[in-house]
Amino acid sequence: MRNFIRYTFLFLFPIVLVLLAIEIFYQIAPNNYTVKNENCATNYQNAEVLILGNSHSFYGLNPVCFDKQTFNLSNISQSMYFDKLLFDKHIDNFKKVKFLVLSIEYTSLSQLKNTDEDRWRKYYYKHYMDLEVPIIQSFDLNNWFVSGTKSFSSNLKLISRYFSEKTIVDCNKYGFGTNYTQHKRAADMEKSAAITIKRHEDNLTDFTENITAIESIIEKCKNKGIQVIIVTMPVTKNYAEKVNKEKLNKIFESALLLQKTNSNVFYLNLFSDSRFSNDDFYDADHLHNLGAKKCSKMVNDFINQKSAKTQF
Amino acid sequence: MLFNTVSFAVFFLIVFILYWFVFDRDLKKQNLFLLLASLFFYSCWNFKFTFLLLFSIGLDFYVGNKIYINTKNIAAKKRWLWLSIIINLSVLGVFKYYNFFIDNFIEIVTALGFKAHLWTLNLILPIGISFYTFHGLSYVIDVYKEKIKPVDSIIEYALFVSFFPLLVAGPIERATHLLPQIQKKRTFNYETAICGLRQILWGLFKKVVIADSCAEYVDLIFDNPSHYLGSTLVMGTILFSFQIYGDFSGYTDIALGVSRLLGIELLQNFSYPYFARDIAEFWRKWHISLSSWFRDYVYIPLGGSKSSKWIQVRNVFIVFMLIGFWHGANWTFIIYGFINFLYILPLVLFNENRRNIDVISVTGFKSGFKIFSSMIFTFGLVSFARIFFRSENVESAFTYISKMFSQSLFEFPEIFPKMIILILAVFMWIEWIGRQNRFAIEKLGFQWAKPFRIAFYYTLVLLILLFSGKELQFIYFQF
Numbered sequence: 001m002r003n004f005i006r007y008t009f010l011f012l013f014p015i016v017l018v019l020l021a022i023e024i025f026y027q028i029a030p031n032n033y034t035v036k037n038e039n040c041a042t043n044y045q046n047a048e049v050l051i052l053g054n055s056h057s058f059y060g061l062n063p064v065c066f067d068k069q070t071f072n073l074s075n076i077s078q079s080m081y082f083d084k085l086l087f088d089k090h091i092d093n094f095k096k097v098k099f100l101v102l103s104i105e106y107t108s109l110s111q112l113k114n115t116d117e118d119r120w121r122k123y124y125y126k127h128y129m130d131l132e133v134p135i136i137q138s139f140d141l142n143n144w145f146v147s148g149t150k151s152f153s154s155n156l157k158l159i160s161r162y163f164s165e166k167t168i169v170d171c172n173k174y175g176f177g178t179n180y181t182q183h184k185r186a187a188d189m190e191k192s193a194a195i196t197i198k199r200h201e202d203n204l205t206d207f208t209e210n211i212t213a214i215e216s217i218i219e220k221c222k223n224k225g226i227q228v229i230i231v232t233m234p235v236t237k238n239y240a241e242k243v244n245k246e247k248l249n250k251i252f253e254s255a256l257l258l259q260k261t262n263s264n265v266f267y268l269n270l271f272s273d274s275r276f277s278n279d280d281f282y283d284a285d286h287l288h289n290l291g292a293k294k295c296s297k298m299v300n301d302f303i304n305q306k307s308a309k310t311q312f
Numbered sequence: 313m314l315f316n317t318v319s320f321a322v323f324f325l326i327v328f329i330l331y332w333f334v335f336d337r338d339l340k341k342q343n344l345f346l347l348l349a350s351l352f353f354y355s356c357w358n359f360k361f362t363f364l365l366l367f368s369i370g371l372d373f374y375v376g377n378k379i380y381i382n383t384k385n386i387a388a389k390k391r392w393l394w395l396s397i398i399i400n401l402s403v404l405g406v407f408k409y410y411n412f413f414i415d416n417f418i419e420i421v422t423a424l425g426f427k428a429h430l431w432t433l434n435l436i437l438p439i440g441i442s443f444y445t446f447h448g449l450s451y452v453i454d455v456y457k458e459k460i461k462p463v464d465s466i467i468e469y470a471l472f473v474s475f476f477p478l479l480v481a482g483p484i485e486r487a488t489h490l491l492p493q494i495q496k497k498r499t500f501n502y503e504t505a506i507c508g509l510r511q512i513l514w515g516l517f518k519k520v521v522i523a524d525s526c527a528e529y530v531d532l533i534f535d536n537p538s539h540y541l542g543s544t545l546v547m548g549t550i551l552f553s554f555q556i557y558g559d560f561s562g563y564t565d566i567a568l569g570v571s572r573l574l575g576i577e578l579l580q581n582f583s584y585p586y587f588a589r590d591i592a593e594f595w596r597k598w599h600i601s602l603s604s605w606f607r608d609y610v611y612i613p614l615g616g617s618k619s620s621k622w623i624q625v626r627n628v629f630i631v632f633m634l635i636g637f638w639h640g641a642n643w644t645f646i647i648y649g650f651i652n653f654l655y656i657l658p659l660v661l662f663n664e665n666r667r668n669i670d671v672i673s674v675t676g677f678k679s680g681f682k683i684f685s686s687m688i689f690t691f692g693l694v695s696f697a698r699i700f701f702r703s704e705n706v707e708s709a710f711t712y713i714s715k716m717f718s719q720s721l722f723e724f725p726e727i728f729p730k731m732i733i734l735i736l737a738v739f740m741w742i743e744w745i746g747r748q749n750r751f752a753i754e755k756l757g758f759q760w761a762k763p764f765r766i767a768f769y770y771t772l773v774l775l776i777l778l779f780s781g782k783e784l785q786f787i788y789f790q791f
Binding site: 001003004007008011014015141145148150151152153154 | 318319322332500502505506509766769770773777778779780781782
C-alpha cells in the first residue's frame with residue numbers, strides 16, 4: 001500500500017500542480033467581474049444612472065456618453081436572476097441613483113435561473129462579486145475551485161491570452177465592454193445571425209419567473225424614487241428576421257404592460273430601430289463601440305426627456 | 313455523479329481511504345461501509361429512487377431465502393420464483409415500458425375505429441433499473457436452480473446488487489461471481505491496484521477523448537440528416553459506432569478499475585468487439601454480461617441449441633428481440649434487435665455461429681486481408697443496425713437510411729473531422745496491439761523503458777484534460 005500511495009502521488013503530483021497553478025491564476029488575475037465589483041463600489045456616491053442587463057447593454061451602453069454619471073453593471077449572459085441579485089445587493093449603496101436602465105432582450109424573459117451559462121457563471125458572481133447565490137449548493141466543489149467551471153483547454157486559452165495581452169479584462173472603469181470594436185466586426189452578418197439565433201431560441205414563452213423579478217426591482221425603485229427605463233437594444237435585420245415573432249411580440253407586450261401598470265417605468269424599444277444599420281454592429285445582435293455611442297446617446301436623450309418631464 | 317467528474321474523484325478518494333485504512337480489519341464493517349457509500353452514490357441522482365432500489369433488494373433477498381427453505385417443496389419453490397420474476401419485471405415494466413405499451417395500445421384501438429382514453433404516466437426512469445433488476449433476478453434464479461445458497465446477511469446481498477461501480481450501467485454481475493468476493497476478506501494487492509488505475513485511465517480516455525469527441529459530430533449529423541450528403545451520413549454512423557463503444561466500454565473500464573482498487577474483480581464486459589469476424593463473435597464480445605445473461609437465463613432454459621433447428625432459431629429470435637427491448641421502450645430498439653437476429657440467422661442455420669471463438673491473430677498477408685475484410689464487413693453491419701439505435705424514431709431512421717443511399721453517397725463528406733479520425737486510427741491500433749489482454753493498455757509498455765511508459769500515461773492524461781469539459785452523460789445510463 002505504501003508503494004502504491006507513493007507512486008500514485010508522484011504520478012499525480014505534476015498534474016495537481018498544474019491544476020493548482022490554473023486555480024491560483026483564477027484567484028488572482030483580475031477579470032470583468034472583479035473589475036466591475038471594485039468599480040461599482042467607487043461609483044456608489046456619484047452614479048445617477050445604473051445599467052443592468054446582459055451583453056447587449058454591456059457592449060451597447062457606454063456610460064461616457066451619458067450626461068449623468070453612469071455605471072454599467074451589466075455583463076455577458078447576465079440573466080434577470082443575477083440582475084435582481086446585483087440590484088438587491090447594491091441599490092441601497094448607490095446614494096444618488098435616479099434612473100435604472102434595465103435591458104430586456106429576446107432571451108431575457110424566457111431564460112430560467114440556473115440554465116445556460118448561469119450554470120457556470122453563477123460561481124463567478126459568488127466568488128468575484130461577493131454575491132450570495134442561493135442556486136449554489138453549499139457542498140458544491142466549484143465553491144472552492146473556480147477553474148473547475150471551465151474545461152482545461154478553455155483555461156489554457158485564457159491563460160495564454162493573459163500572457164499575450166497582459167489582461168483578460170474586457171471592460172473599463174465604468175463597466176462598459178471594450179473589446180467589441182468596429183475593426184473586429186463579423187464579416188458575414190447572415191451567418192452570425194443564423195448561429196446566434198440557434199443558440200438563443202429556447203422556445204419558451206412563460207415569462208413568469210423573470211417578470212416577477214422585474215416587478216420586484218420596479219417596486220423597490222418606486223419606494224426609492226428611482227425611474228426605471230426598460231430598453232430593448234437594437235439588433236441587425238438578419239437577426240430580427242429570424243426570431244420567433246410571436247414570442248417577440250409577447251416580450252414587447254410584457255414590457256409595455258410594465259410601463260402601463262407602473263408610474264415609474266418607461267419603455268424604449270430599439271429592437272428594429274431604423275436609425276441603426278448593419279454597419280453599427282459587431283455581430284448579429286451586438287453593437288460595436290461606435291454603434292454603442294449612437295445607442296447610448298439615444299438612451300441618454302430618452303432619460304433626459306423623462307428627467308425633464310418628472311422635474312416639470 | 314459521473315465517473316469522469318471531479319466530484320466522483322473526491323468521492324472515491326474518501327471511500328478508498330476509509331475502506332482500506334479505517335474499515336479494513338472487520339469485513340462486516342467494511343461491507344456495511346461500502347453499501348452505505350453505494351447508496352449515497354445512487355441517491356446523488358435521485359434520493360427517492362433509492363427506496364425503489366432498497367425495495368428490490370429486500371424482495372429478492374427474502375424470496376431467495378424462501379426458495380431455499382422450500383427446496384424440497386417444488387411447487388412452493390416455483391411460486392416464490394415466479395413471484396420475484398413478476399414483481400421485478402412489473403416494476404421494470406411500469407417505469408420503463410408502461411407508456412410504450414399504452415401508446416401502442418391506443419394506436420391499435422384507434423386504428424380499429426374505437427376510442428381509448430388511457431392514462432400515460434409522466435415517470436422518470438430510475439437510473440440503472442435494468443441493471444439492478446437483472447442482478448436480483450440472476451440471484452433468485454441461481455438460488456432456485458441450486459447453483460448457490462442464499463446469503464445470510466442482507467448487507468452482503470444489498471452490496472452485491474448496489475455495489476456503486478456497477479450499479480448504474482453494469483456489468484450485470486452474477487451472484488456466483490461477485491458474492492464470494494464480498495463474503496471473503498479482501499487484501500490490498502499492489503499489482504492489482506496499479507492495473508486498476510491503468511484501466512481507469514484507459515476508460516477515461518475512451519469516454520472523454522473518443523466518445524465525447526465523436527458525439528459532437530454524431531449529434532450534428534443525426535439531428536438533421538436531410539441537410540447532409542449520403543457520405544456524411546455514413547461518416548455519422550461510423551462515428552456513432554465509435555462513440556457508443558468509447559462511451560460504454562469506457563464506463564465499464566472505469567467501473568472495473570475502481571472495483572479492482574477495492575480488491576473486487578468484476579466481469580469483463582467488452583473484448584475488442586470491433587475486431588469481430590462475424591456477427592456471432594461480435595455479440596460474444598459486446599456487452600458480454602448482458603448477452604451471456606440472456607444466454608443463461610433465457611436461451612438455455614428455452615432449449616438453446618439442443619433441440620431442433622427451428623427451436624434454436626426461435627430461441628435466438630426471442631433473445632435478440634429481448635436484447636433490443638431491454639435497451640428501451642421504443643420500436644427503434646426492437647428493430648435493432650430484429651436486424652441483429654437477421655444478421656446472425658444464416659450463421660445459426662449453417663452452424664457457423666461458433667466459427668470464430670479464438671482470439672483474433674493474423675499471420676501472412678492473405679489471411680490478414682481475409683480477416684481484415686470480415687472485420688470491416690461485420691463493423692459495417694453493426695454500424696448500419698445502429699442507425700435505428702441512435703434515431704429518435706423509426707421514421708427518422710428510415711429517412712436517414714434513404715438519404716444515406718442516395719447518389720451523394722459517392723461524394724466527399726462535408727463533415728470529415730481529420731483530427732478525430734487520426735485519433736480513432738491510433739486508438740484502434742492500440743486496441744489491436746492489446747487484443748489478447750483484458751483491456752488494451754493492460755500490458756502495453758511493460759517492455760519499454762520506464763520514462764517512455766510514464767510519458768505514454770502522461771500523454772493520455774493530457775489528452776483527457778484537453779478534451780474534457782463536455783461532461784456528457786453516459787449513453788447506457790438511460791437503460
